[in-house]
Amino acid sequence: MRKRQQPHIDAPPPAPGQLRPNTCCLCWCGCCKCPWNEDRVERAERQTKMDSIEATEEQPPTLEEVLSWSRSFEKMMRSPEGRNVFREFLRSEYSEENLLFWLACEGLKKETNRTAINEKARIIYEDYVSILSPKEVSLDSRVREGINQSLAEPSSEMYEEAQLQIYTLMHRDSFPRFLNSPFYRELVD
Secondary structure, eight states: OOOOOOOOOSSOOOOTTOOOTTOOSSOTTOOTTOHHHHHHHHHHHHHHHHHHHHHHHOOOOOHHHHHHHHHOHHHHHHOHHHHHHHHHHHHHTTOHHHHHHHHHHHHHHHOOOHHHHHHHHHHHIIIIISTTOTTOOOOOHHHHHHHHHHTTSOOTTTTHHHHHHHHHHIIIIIHHHHHTSHHHHHHHO
């Protein structure tokens, strides 16, 4: 039997109505010693290392490629360089989680191993769908309810409707601002 987690009391309690910074759905006290939270931190560190490795191997996009992005959101999303520039822009607007969610769903769709599908589906839920997540994406209640029902038997396609909703949001809302941003204009110049 597992020992009860002792609340971590080094930090002052949060202001009323605010969550503690390390709060997760499995560790309501938000202590930094929660094994579940430590696993998430380790995964995030591994992902950051992988992102930095991938970033060093990339070549700058050609002017022709950059100009093609302005004509097609799909082309930009298919291009690793385009996604990286768009991600930097979204980060500046505090909406990077939309692209990260979309990419996580793409990874889940490619998965065939049942155990890996279950794990990835749970991670996506905890990181982007759960109302306790600091990276929660904006989904309507109907889509969110469908995801909640799918959690009993996760599949590689369970986030498809949510992914489309976020893709459409980025395309209609963020992409036009991106094309007028210094991030994009710098590449064109």
